[in-house]
Amino acid sequence: MNRWLRVLAPLAGLVAVILLFAILTGSPARYLSGANLRVVLAQTVIVAIGALGMTMIIVSGGIDLSVGAVIALTSVVTALALHDGWTPIAALLAGVVAGGIVGIINGLAITTLRVVPFIATLGMLGIARGVAKYVASEQTVNPPATWLNELAVTFPSRDWMLFAPGVWIAIILAAMMALVLRNTVFGRHVFALGSNEAAARACGINTSALKVRIYALAGLFFGLAGVMQMSRLRQGDPTVAVGVELDVIAAVVIGGASLSGGEGSIAGAMIGALVMAFLRNGSQQMGWPNYVQEIIIGVVIVLAVAADRWRASRAAERN
Amino acid sequence: MWNAGVSPAGPQASSPALRLHAITKHFGATIALDGVDLEVAPGEVHALIGENGAGKSTLMNVLSGTVAPDRGSMIVGGTPYAPRGPADARSRGVAHIHQELVLCAHLSVAENIAMGVEASRGGWLRRDVMNERAATLLAEFGRSEIKPSRRVADLSLADRQVVEVCRALARDARILLMDEPTSSLQRADVEHLFETVRRLRDRGIAIIYISHFLEEVREIASRFTVLRDGRSVGTGELTSVRDEDLIAMMVGAAQTRVSVPHQAAHEPQSSLNGTRVPVPQEAMPEPQSGLNVAQTLLSVQPSVQPEVLLEVENLSAPPRLRVASFVLHRGEILGIAGLVGSGRSDLVRTLFGLQRATGGVVRLRGQELKTFVHQIRNGFGYLSEDRKGEGLALQLPIADNVTMSRFASCSRGGWIDRVKQNVQTGEVMQRLRIKAPGPRGITGRLSGGNQQKVALARLLHQDPDILLLDEPARGIDIGSKADIYREIARLASEGKGIVMVSSYLPELLAVCDSIAVMTRGRLSPAKPVSEWTADSILQAAMV
Structure with a gap:
């Protein structure tokens, strides 16, 4: 019951945002049209894929601030690979694996150097951004056109696909991650780690190895988000995606995750990502300036978490 | 043996x-x-x-x-x-069932029971097997009404204990x-x-x-x-x-007969109570003042005045504190004995407003307290038993720690007058004989005994009417203990009311005017210290 409420509340928020803008724009048919829906979904892909990894990290009681920089780095890696004549699939894998390697380094810094996740990944934010600029020689990398460029387009070239391939990839991965978090030993250990690390350790769970695995797996998702970024811009840009980590964290938190760990869901994070995308899109359609969007999204983040805390404290009082 | x-x-x-x-x-x-x-x-x-x-x-x-x-x-x-x-x-x-429960509150009963030994196939959980195993264990325990799929956060404390036991048995x-x-x-x-x-x-x-x-x-x-x-x-x-x-x-x-620890401290060679107390030389106060300590203590004992300072009636703060009533007079030192976890600390924490009271009446100088929010303003002072965790800011200078609860005395318009702060700190440091380089010395670099004195020094600086002391002299050297006892006695003679929680029976028997015993959240009536012995306190605490 409580678990359903946790997903239903953000969902209700999403519906409210959509309805609000459908009315405000004065033409619900256009706002809710398939075309606009595709625009919104295509815009959501990068944050949504990042949120898959971030949900896992936040549920485990950690945080990753390096996402934006990793996206820039892996977009450059993918573009460079294509530029050097790699096949598109190999280039895609190169980007994803690069993200995974960054994740392993984050995990090792947290476990072996005993640096708290906030600081370890704050350091990585600078390192990854710097490496991205270095490997790209401080320029954008323009790869030859391949099907990778089609991944995150707004309107797919084949009509039967309905949405961009990237949207479908995100949906499939989200379903998989939801299952993994709920139904695998690994997934439950992630929750156990975030819920009570001492208990997890007392039960014989190797928490250090688990953390490295969590950050590595999340890194793969951030790498894929970087590939999507490359696809959207059709180039690798080392200065792109500044501050995206905050959007990703906001999506996860709006979806009901607790930064103190143990709570959160993939479904919630996906809804959170959509809430932000619809807010942006609606504001654009209203012709509101950029700063208004920023203020609105800021308010929504705080309100969403406040509502969640209020619900949690009421649940605690009932017991 | x-x-x-x-x-x-x-x-x-x-x-x-x-x-x-x-x-x-x-x-x-x-x-x-x-x-x-x-x-x-x-x-x-x-x-x-x-x-x-x-x-x-x-x-x-x-x-x-x-x-x-x-x-x-x-x-x-x-x-x-x-x-x-x-x-x-x-x-x-070898399985360990911990004193403090270590469960993952966000996870289900079955997941907690199986944690670390989950039933799985190729990494995927077999929830049916896990739930069944949990249900079997719970049924063996006679508690099959606890459903394996429930979240541990929604369980009562007792039910969580059951889950903890079942987890140990699961392996x-x-x-x-x-x-x-x-x-x-x-x-x-x-x-x-x-x-x-x-x-x-x-x-x-x-x-x-x-x-x-x-x-x-x-x-x-x-x-x-x-x-x-x-x-x-x-x-x-x-x-x-x-x-x-x-x-x-x-x-x-x-040791079952009363032994005054400071007497033991100052005559380390005598075997007053059959055990020789090893006293490091540097921790020893000068012998002369040591004698004074004992004498002061004895002479100060009857400092209880007739005026009632604090009246507590049927105070409760679940889960641990069930019911406590006592009366504290001016100049009285009331000792609270009892086992760890019996609700002793909860009593003083509730009185200081750190835990929510669910019932009872507290009267301060005859006036009923409506809320416990402004306890410092009401003249309460609290010394935590957890010096490192919540007692002191160890990275800060002594002066900051001492003046923290009454910065107003050494600041103007929000600006701290460091000279004034140092002077005021120096005074209490001298009074408590805190060994430190000076008021700006870092608190965390002091010895445990001196740190504890800094924590008490803050109360002196705050100058409350009622002092709630939780284990004021635990885990520190015997010289510091003596200084702290002496100060507690002096505070009482100045007309303060003192509630002192302690696990150390000789200390309670030597320092307090009256003692009440907490047992499973219930406080016994307070009796004059002369009517207690170490045996009778232990017996009262263990029923």
């Missing part, structure tokens, strides 16, 4: 499930374990008893692999045992360590727990059972070992000893 009626055949005829020999463990300068011997046979419930701080919990941590001993040998099932960690201990069949434990498993249980749940313990015993599992409640110990255990100051001081059959003997072993045979 005090042996009580060891059966002629020796401890047990069969080979022991567990044998400890001369286990020693130091934490820095503190000796937690000082040569513990322990032997437990399969199918035996062995009670481990001792006062707070006797080393029971450390011993459990050694056995469960979270703490490595400095010296000594352990044998489990006939082979040497040196666990590298909790997982290793578990694989040898085929051969040696079960139970650290005060009943401290948060109701009587009916205790019955269930005992049935389970007996069933486990009959299966041949060796159980080490720690409890403060002698009555309970007699009900469930057959043999006992008493720990005192990290040493095993007695072992034998429970049927062959009386409660008085056990208590005598716990407090030290000759």
